[in-house]
Amino acid sequence: MIELDDMGVPRLKQGGPLKLAPKERAVLAQLLRRPDGVVSKAAFAQEAWQGEEMTDESLARSISRLRRVLKPLGTTLEAHYGLGYRLVLEAPSTPQDLETLAHARQLLVQRTPAAVTRCIELARGLCARSAGLLEARIVLVEALVVAILWGQLPTAAGVAEGMALLADFGEGRRDFPGFHAARASLLDLAWRFDEADEHFTLALRSEERVDTLMAYSRHLLCMDRCAEAVDVLRRVRQLAPHLLHARMNLARALVQGGAGSEAVAEVRAAQVDHPGTPVLQAFALAIEAMVAPRKELEAAAQRMTDGADAQPFAWSVLAFVRSRLGLRDATLDIVDAMLLCSATDAGERSLYAAPLAAIGETARARALLEAAAEQGCGILGLVLRDPAHAHWLPADPAGQCLLKRVFG
Template identity: 35%
Template sequence: MPSPAGDDHNDEPSGSSPAGLGYSADDDGEVCVHGRPLALPPKERAVLHLLLQRWPRTVSKEEFAREVWAGQAMSDESLARCIAQLRQAVPPATGLALRAQYRRGYRLQVTTDGPSAVAPPAAAHGRLLHVAMARPHQVETLTHARQLVQQREADALVRAEQLLRALIAEAPDYLAARLAFAECLAATVSCGLAVRRERIDEALAHLAWVETEAPQMPGLLTETAHLLDCAWRFDEAAVLHARALAGSPLDAATHYYRGWHLLATDRPREAVQALEQALQLNPFSVYMAILLARALATAGDHEAALARALRTRANAPENRAAALHLLGVQALVKPSPALAAPALQMLRDPASWIFAASTLGYVLARSGEAEAAARVITNTDPGNPSEQATHAAALALLGRRTEALDRLERAAGEGCGHLPLVLLATENATLRDDPRWSAIAARVWPRRT
């Protein structure tokens, strides 16, 4: 649809268009690339659909509010968030860019002479293209499952695993589903749920299948490296992290998982740099921000950790994990009896974040509520050594050092999981002068001792 005279400055190369790059917007609200649906969250998909329909015109904020938000309140921040997410999914390297028009809105701009001149897509965009290579209901199932994984909640991870197992059984050649399944199992293990080596081996087997069929598939190196980190095979993981970073320097997940690796191998300052880069590329990820604050605290920069936690809470005021995490950082940096009240309130309204119990136990122990902290610890799943180990700091504060070390020792016997981050956390620094701690550390990092 041509734009009115003076409405836009069309600086696309002559003869170029989004359609020439393979993009189309169908009548059902789908955005397709070379005929295959592009998997995006609903709002982002609707924004891109409208931009494609209106190309080359600028779409005003009023049009977005009317056509996409459909009468619901739309803030400048919510629109900007959608645009930022789309820029991750559709980076300029693909030949299509999203440009802001000052005080007017946004428009699409073609930046190349056609699809033959498009540079290799960034990993985030490449993942979306692979996701789209299936039947519509399979694409929707995979997209939903990945959204569940991103929640980092126990029930959500269980449901995601169920969906992905069924999807792989239905479509065994759907490589993106196998990659997502590996991501789901890695998240489950690294969060302390169902920590078993055979689960890591199962995930690695799926990735080996993907490597055989599509060795250049975006995300393959990063997910394999993270699984190796979860199995404490850090030397092997380091090689893959370096390769992933060289191949996908603009991928937030690549930097995030490398940050996890650096933090787990006792290089917190390097981890801070990697996680800051991840957050720049994906500024709305609560969990990237939480891990960055943890890295700052582990590096000894407690005030910066607190500032980061406060910023995360302000940016995500409705997010329970952000609220809980802030309480934990406040208890570490500026302990106060006043922290007990919000912690006790959260106990009455159970949170689904995986690290809720250990965070609340620590906050209560640090703020003088010993009995409440002890109740939280007692209610932890006795059959999950990795989850029990997350209470080590609270147990030490309660004078139960031997029990804290017992729990760390049992978790080390699992041979995988998030224990490296637990051992290196500032909260557990008081346990490191115990001879048993050195023996536990030797099981996690045998080459360091």
């Protein structure tokens, strides 16, 4: 598939030279000269950098860029800890598989329960029939993380499946783009935040993928490092100005950090950019109710629950809006009905802790959060940091125990 021409320049066997920057071209040329062996960092420094200073980070960036170019060609770069890198030729993925992978990624960006379910189906199929397509494993893990956060998958089962997918990478491929961020996301869901922090450090050292930054922002919110999360999400907005869930996460980070008016401005701007998006509409109502509750929000939230196809999250938003307006009985009507009659797991039920806390029902709110903790629900890290709980949970003795249980 790839060879060196007479001038020592990497090229496709049935095509022209690969479009690479000089450093990446020199690195690939070295690897092609030793297709079955490991090229050491010292060798790269001597030949590819030719006396210029080479840092671990600069080499890692070159390797990361090369992987993106080589991935569709069925070629992988393996990292061998303490030694260097090795070129591994694999069976190339079919055009159909690559198209399926692209479609799965598009579905994941939509962030709706139905789209995430379909993404998981497609990615599982790709992993089963195209073992060398490592990006399919990364996409599947990312989709599993979102499904757990949506309450579509039990945390334990989803984390176990994701960890098994990443374990197949082996020691030599763990700097594949997205690997460390994917593992860190799973560790966050398992409340292993210190380990997750280590993997995010490794991920950010060599790459600036939007998906990595998004996952890192969630980690920072769990750690209550709101200012850092805002900075990361503003960087995401520069890289991907129209990415919906980035703007939603930014608004959440702003509220959590005490910048409510900026959060409202962010969700209103996002609604202009993404008109008629139900998830965003519900989220925007919750943000506005948290920052500046007003009667008009109730009617808008009520409309989202009309019809047989109303999304479950619409009811939790309506309950929260009513609770922020001081409508105690109307809030309890929704909460009691949903907790008694709907088929929700402990993670989804924990979302009703916010409206209960807002009307002073902190004992019931705490019980929902503790039930989610008993089941190890991955979403609980974010739920506990919800600004709706900031006024009571840290001051409540049982709440303090809950925070310590999850965050250590």
